[in-house]
Amino acid sequence: MKIGSHRTRRGADATRKPTLAVFKLASCDGCQLAILDCEDELLALSGAVEVANFAEASRAIQKGPYDISLVEGSVTTPHDAERIHEIRRQSRTLITIGACATAGGIQALRNFTDVAELARAVYASPDYLSTLSKSTPIVEHVFVDYQLRGCPIDKRQLLEVLTAFLHGRKPAVSTASVCLECKRRGTPCVMVAHGTPCLGPVTQAGCGAICPAYDRGCYACFGPAETANTASVATLWGAMGAAAPDLVRAFRTFNAAAEPFRRESELHERTPG
Amino acid sequence: MKIKVLGNRVADVKLRIYEPPRFFEGLLRGRHFTEAPDITARICGICPVAYQMSAIHAMEAACGVEVDGPIRDLRRLLYCGEWIESHVLHIAMLHAPDFLGYASALDMAKDHPETVTRALQLKKIGNGIVACVGGREIHPVNVRVGGFYRAPAKRDLLGLVPGLEAAHEIARDLLKWVSTFSFPDFETDAEFVALRHPDEYPFNEGRLVSTKGLDIPVADFEKHVIEEHVAHSNALHAHLAERGPYFVGPLARYNINFDRLPAGIRTQASDAGLGSTVKNPFKSIVVRAVEVLYAVEEALRIIRDYEPPVRPFVEVTPRPATGAGCTEAPRGILYHRYRLGPDGLIADARIVPPTSQNQKIIEDDLKRFVEAHLALPDDQLTLRCEQAIRNYDPCISCATHFLKLDVERE
Structure with a gap:
């Protein structure tokens, strides 16, 4: 797949590569792994965008703001409920990737039961934990530009969505069954x-x-x-x-x-x- | 990470893991026994096969079912794919850049394009096995308690052979390449624990054996392993009763099962500078490369001998019982135990992942390592600590990339 060049939205510097950031909240890492699983496209992708903040793949972390942020995971802690607002402030475009970020994920099973009881089933000292009673998708906290489905996401769809946003067009992702x-x-x-x-x-x-x-x-x-x-x-x-x-x-x-x-x-x- | 330094001595090291808790063991209560492989796969997107394998073996143990023949071989083949994919990701994308002084594999690719491209190709071949046998690379859909939903045809597997033959050469070169890295002078005398099988290098079966005399059936795991919830981390810490912390993962597997590797692999390991025992955790990257080579050869062997099973699964009838399973995830032994009620629903679940078993050892390594390198400025020390943590390929690889080092010098 050709990922191609990009018209920067700011227009100030047409040669500047758009920046990409990847953030993780409560999740299994599988959706960000889908990025690294684009074995044939990864180097082309890193040629088309500046990977500015991707902790799973690089220790070089540039400060925001970022042109595109991919967010994996759901909000389950008071800390993440704050953090997602900071991520939104740093992101021109915010795309959620996967079932956790778009629907709360498997950890949203807690929404149907008593989280304190769950904590006692797993941890000897639940008092050490800081956790919310519900697992919620990102869109319940901040404005989201696009939500990509899947547990895990499909890497071809991910490449389509990235390509679409880089070219300022609508992603061709089917909502059929x-x-x-x-x-x-x-x-x-x-x-x-x-x-x-x-x-x-x-x-x-x-x-x-x-x-x-x-x-x-x-x-x-x-x-x-x-x-x-x-x-x-x-x-x-x-x-x-x-x-x-x-x-x-x-x-x-x-x-x-x-x-x-x-x-x-x-x-x-x-x-x- | 918090380090407390008194004079030239490290008084305390605390690795704080605040991964948001997801309560899987609690969520599994009341779920049907057939759901455990798909639900627990979501604990880790990097090693979902390991979670599926430990779950099905535990369920089959509870229900008194043993699976053999081509279904057993397909499970090993699937695991080969995950080891290749996960190990190569770790070697080339995460750990090698530490050794060579790059911030990431993408930066490393600018100077070593050929190596990175070929490593990605190798990783893709591993993923290809998982996709073929499991249906997709991340969270495969084809694994079920008792076997598979659909067994691949012989020709499906034969389609993997050209890739695997190419992979063999890449894996050999990768092993040679990582063996040329420079390794800090550092050794551990920790107790290594891994599965040991009568005649195979272990994936799914065997007894739990250590380098210091432990030799128990998987079902006795909880009699010997104690998990603790410490205030400074959301990952539980494990240790062996009356013995202390222990070390799991490629180094442990290799040290305990060196004699189970085919002669050709042993020779290549020796050419790469490894003895039959490796005690330097920094050399885990070399051992990982040895295991990649093994997984490629094993996958080729399984495909060559494969004849599809008559039925892709054996029928498993639930009964009220408890069953344990332990398999070798890429990062070390992964233990599952389930108690089933009369209705086939899970009454109680316990999962002990490799990273929580290694956590105490990681802290011990860091304490000794930092003590020997106190003269380094904090930023250099941070890089070295990240590298030392990545020796264990923790599922928290991401967390260690923004390791915040907090040194309190007195």
Whole structure:
């Protein structure tokens, strides 16, 4: 992929390379690793942008402001709730990468329970910890220019988004469902053909519909698709034998706090057995 | 990092890790036993395969299932991919720049374009294995308790062979290259702990063995390892009961399993200046390169002998029981233990990652290392400390890049 040149928005210095920063909050590092996994494009990328602040990859850290900041992870501590405002102030464009930053991530399972109890399950001295009762996406704290989905993000989509912002155009990222990707790939529907419960119909495309191609149902790591009809999928799952607790768990994974999934899971939590 | 200096003696070193806690062990309670591999993968995006492997082995132990044949081989193959990907990332992108005085691999690439490009190629081949067997590089989707959702066809794996053959040459050159670095004169007499298998270099199976006499089944891990929550860090500190801190990772694996490496690899290790025991943590970068070479050869061997299983998984029926699993993550042993209820739901979970096991050793290393280099100005000392921490390839690599050194000299 050609990453190409850039028109600086400030216009003051047309030869200056745009700067890129990468920040991490509560997360697994997988989405920033996707940047380093662009083995064929990495050196071209570092030619097109000045990597100014990327702690996972470099100890040279330049001061902001940055032209583009990628933010991985969710807000789970008082410290990060402050820090994200400072990151926003330092960023001309702020792009969140991955399910943690855009939906709160797997750690948002805490939102449905008592965080103090969770802390006691893990740590001998929970008093040492400083943590919030909810894991929240970045957009609940500051303005976000673009949200890239996925747990983890797809590196081709990441390159598309970076290229788009560097050229001042809109990223070509589909908001359709995984079903479309299965059709395009020629993968027979696992629900229709094998009776395997699948969240593909309510999940945003972007992964390439990997799970059905590997004979398993989609588990929604890219979060809810636009106009996701979760109730209809829940009915289909019920017909295939899924009970209410199964549905609660299915909607409560890596995008549990995303609105359509949260609502659907809470509905089945109230349904007896 | 906080260092307290009294005269010319280091009184105390504290490595503070304030990674926001995510409470995985708590979140796993009430989840179905089949969900553990996908959920725990999200603990670390750099070694998700390790988390999936430890989780499935623990679940299979709880349910009394043993998996053998091609499924077992595919698990080893998947692990080969992760070792290659993770080790090469660490060697070329993180640690080599420390040795050669660059701020990053991107800076290093300006002077060593060929080396960095080839290392990226090698890393990509490792990722290619994970993507082929696991479905994608980060958080693979194909692993399940009992085996895989879909077994790759022989021709899928054969497609990896040309890349792996190229990888073999790159890995040999990488090993030669890192062996020419200059290594600080520094040794540890720590107790090394790794898995030991009757005839293989370990990935998924074996007993837990140390260089100082420990030899226990994985199920006894918690009888011997004590985890402590200290005020200065969110990462729990582990030590062996009545023995003290211990060292896990490539150096431990190598020291305990040198005789399990194929003769050809042993020769290349020796050509790279390594004996059968390596006690200098700074040489972990060389041992990592040896393990990359091993993983490339092992992957080729597995692919050559592979015949797809009749079914990609064995049926696993949950029962109320407790099971433990321990596998060799790139950075060292990763322990999982689950207690299952009668409904197949997780009642209780315990996860001990390699970094928390190494944390006490890292602090001990830093204390001795700083003491020997107190004359250095603080900025130089910081760089050296970062390099020393990266000997352990901690999952907090990122944190160590903005290591804030706080030296209190009295």
